[in-house]
Amino acid sequence: MKVLQATLNAADMLEAGLPGWPFGMQDVVRFSELDPLNHVNNAAYLSWFETARIGYIMEYGLTGMTHSEADPQIVVRRQLVDYLKPILFGECYVVALRTTRIKPSSLVMEYGVFVDGQQRATGETVIVSLTQDGTNRLPWRPEAVGRMIERDGAKTVGFQ
Amino acid sequence: MKVLQATLNAADMLEAGLPGWPFGMQDVVRFSELDPLNHVNNAAYLSWFETARIGYIMEYGLTGMTHSEADPQIVVRRQLVDYLKPILFGECYVVALRTTRIKPSSLVMEYGVFVDGQQRATGETVIVSLTQDGTNRLPWRPEAVGRMIERDGAKTVGFQ
Amino acid sequence: MKVLQATLNAADMLEAGLPGWPFGMQDVVRFSELDPLNHVNNAAYLSWFETARIGYIMEYGLTGMTHSEADPQIVVRRQLVDYLKPILFGECYVVALRTTRIKPSSLVMEYGVFVDGQQRATGETVIVSLTQDGTNRLPWRPEAVGRMIERDGAKTVGFQ
Amino acid sequence: MKVLQATLNAADMLEAGLPGWPFGMQDVVRFSELDPLNHVNNAAYLSWFETARIGYIMEYGLTGMTHSEADPQIVVRRQLVDYLKPILFGECYVVALRTTRIKPSSLVMEYGVFVDGQQRATGETVIVSLTQDGTNRLPWRPEAVGRMIERDGAKTVGFQ
Numbered sequence: 001m002k003v004l005q006a007t008l009n010a011a012d013m014l015e016a017g018l019p020g021w022p023f024g025m026q027d028v029v030r031f032s033e034l035d036p037l038n039h040v041n042n043a044a045y046l047s048w049f050e051t052a053r054i055g056y057i058m059e060y061g062l063t064g065m066t067h068s069e070a071d072p073q074i075v076v077r078r079q080l081v082d083y084l085k086p087i088l089f090g091e092c093y094v095v096a097l098r099t100t101r102i103k104p105s106s107l108v109m110e111y112g113v114f115v116d117g118q119q120r121a122t123g124e125t126v127i128v129s130l131t132q133d134g135t136n137r138l139p140w141r142p143e144a145v146g147r148m149i150e151r152d153g154a155k156t157v158g159f160q
Numbered sequence: 161m162k163v164l165q166a167t168l169n170a171a172d173m174l175e176a177g178l179p180g181w182p183f184g185m186q187d188v189v190r191f192s193e194l195d196p197l198n199h200v201n202n203a204a205y206l207s208w209f210e211t212a213r214i215g216y217i218m219e220y221g222l223t224g225m226t227h228s229e230a231d232p233q234i235v236v237r238r239q240l241v242d243y244l245k246p247i248l249f250g251e252c253y254v255v256a257l258r259t260t261r262i263k264p265s266s267l268v269m270e271y272g273v274f275v276d277g278q279q280r281a282t283g284e285t286v287i288v289s290l291t292q293d294g295t296n297r298l299p300w301r302p303e304a305v306g307r308m309i310e311r312d313g314a315k316t317v318g319f320q
Numbered sequence: 321m322k323v324l325q326a327t328l329n330a331a332d333m334l335e336a337g338l339p340g341w342p343f344g345m346q347d348v349v350r351f352s353e354l355d356p357l358n359h360v361n362n363a364a365y366l367s368w369f370e371t372a373r374i375g376y377i378m379e380y381g382l383t384g385m386t387h388s389e390a391d392p393q394i395v396v397r398r399q400l401v402d403y404l405k406p407i408l409f410g411e412c413y414v415v416a417l418r419t420t421r422i423k424p425s426s427l428v429m430e431y432g433v434f435v436d437g438q439q440r441a442t443g444e445t446v447i448v449s450l451t452q453d454g455t456n457r458l459p460w461r462p463e464a465v466g467r468m469i470e471r472d473g474a475k476t477v478g479f480q
Numbered sequence: 481m482k483v484l485q486a487t488l489n490a491a492d493m494l495e496a497g498l499p500g501w502p503f504g505m506q507d508v509v510r511f512s513e514l515d516p517l518n519h520v521n522n523a524a525y526l527s528w529f530e531t532a533r534i535g536y537i538m539e540y541g542l543t544g545m546t547h548s549e550a551d552p553q554i555v556v557r558r559q560l561v562d563y564l565k566p567i568l569f570g571e572c573y574v575v576a577l578r579t580t581r582i583k584p585s586s587l588v589m590e591y592g593v594f595v596d597g598q599q600r601a602t603g604e605t606v607i608v609s610l611t612q613d614g615t616n617r618l619p620w621r622p623e624a625v626g627r628m629i630e631r632d633g634a635k636t637v638g639f640q
Contacts, residue, residue, distance in 0.1 A: 196516060
């Protein structure tokens with residue numbers, strides 16, 4: 001059995017030669033992610049980031065991904081990607097992910113995309129925590145904030 | 161490390177409780193594959209089949225996926241899917257795949273999609289082997305045909 | 321202003337040289353629908369069919385696409401596509417659509433995909449009408465059935 | 481015939497109440513672009529930008545989109561999107577596009593996404609002009625640079 005995809009914790013990331021990244025997602029490029037230039041299309045990176053981010057969000061307890069009132073609806077407010085070097089069919093990549101800045105109901109995550117330890121892309125996402133009906137901000141859960149500070153070294157801004 | 165995706169051979173498939181399927185691909189449902197009905201969108205199954213099929217094609221030696229003249233260009237001529245039961249976010253599925261009928265330059269594959277041993281979908285694809293410029297048929301390689309007969313129990317039709 | 325996408329009624333379809341098809345959707349191939357073989361990927365056709373089908377469903381009044389109890393949840397049970405000839409970047413295509421057979425809570429639609437009057441693909445979808453919670457069948461609305469019989473020449477099966 | 485998608489020139493954009501944008505692409509949200517939050521998924525915006533950008537690139541003569549040596553291979557180096565307000569199923573949107581800064585073999589484009597004149601998103605892309613083999617930079621064609629200066633008011637940087 002050839003294993004290709006996995007969620008990686010801090011120990012796995014260290015072993016993969018990626019210290020400083022406490023969370024990652026490993027996978028292999030699919031044919032459906034390629035475009036006629038024969039490399040991964042730029043839009044596919046956003047789906048990779050999404051997959052890694054949702055794994056992170058559930059692992060750190062930011063939401064239970066349910067529609068209950070206690071769970072925030074988390075939406076993307078900003079997305080940035082720098083494409084450093086093309087990624088090709090069949091290449092095995094790691095999306096590394098960490099939170100850098102936390103405000104009471106939003107935060108900034110940064111990404112690195114690596115193939116064999118070589119950085120191929122960087123990214124940044126701003127996400128916002130809303131009530132289920134989307135009309136108001138819902139503050140992050142303190143225990144999730146604690147994990148992001150402890151594991152990721154995230155800085156807090158605007159908390160009292 | 162939580163393992164989420166893998167290529168499965170006949171022994172792996174037996175262990176997964178899926179005898180009679182010599183090849184499979186295991187993966188977990190991504191958020192990007194869902195639609196507003198909160199289940200995997202019907203189009204996503206075709207990308208799953210494609211990923212499994214390309215793994216199969218390379219494993220069995222039908223093509224090297226290059227643009228060299230010796231390698232056929234393999235195109236999809238027909239695609240059928242029966243959606244038996246919805247597949248949900250985070251579910252781990254196996255796409256099982258085998259060739260049932262082989263003609264000199266085309267063949268029929270069938271698929272089963274399973275979650276915890278329960279069948280959620282079936283599928284069938286007809287693929288055709290063409291020259292690189294797409295203008296003529298290119299016969300399958302005898303050693304690849306041999307593997308499909310031996311491993312999958314595929315029937316041949318129209319060979320002399 | 322160069323027009324690229326449109327919903328077509330029976331008169332438009334006649335004018336486009338496609339008699340017998342009372343409904344269609346016209347669009348132009350996007351770069352994001354291509355794969356490394358430089359033609360439209362086989363999975364993209366299912367999204368085209370979906371776009372045309374949802375337009376049809378709303379036009380014929382099969383559902384209002386809401387989550388109210390009176391509206392059925394319509395799911396795809398079977399999907400077939402025959403790829404006759406590749407479709408290329410920038411080509412303008414028409415997805416023609418009609419219902420051929422109607423049962424009390426399911427129906428069969430057929431599709432033709434045309435470029436400059438030349439047929440490039442055919443398709444067939446079986447859809448099923450369910451209650452909003454997905455647990456029971458919900459019969460089609462009589463006025464929608466009437467429109468499918470009158471406009472499409474659909475045959476009914478199993479009605480009392 | 482209900483018209484939904486089109487390439488818009490400066491006169492069309494003025495008429496649409498979007499002065500200062502010399503180029504745009506109008507379309508309607510497809511079901512396949514939605515995610516379980518019932519709005520357009522963040523990755524879909526990159527495909528919209530791509531569609532508009534390729535239309536722009538061909539219209540302004542930056543490349544003929546061929547594989548000939550005279551045509552550059554244009555790749556995305558950076559992508560930024562700000563999601564201001566969700567976009568919903570069936571909404572008709574305009575992607576407005578203009579070049580703001582041009583270097584000899586790269587440039588910066590900015591986007592606005594509008595629904596009924598209301599801005600829903602902004603974006604920025606850096607693209608780079610490469611030789612067909614991807615190993616070297618290929619300078620922009622002077623006539624294309626001239627059009628971007630004249631029509632878009634683009635600033636040039638680093639030209640001699």
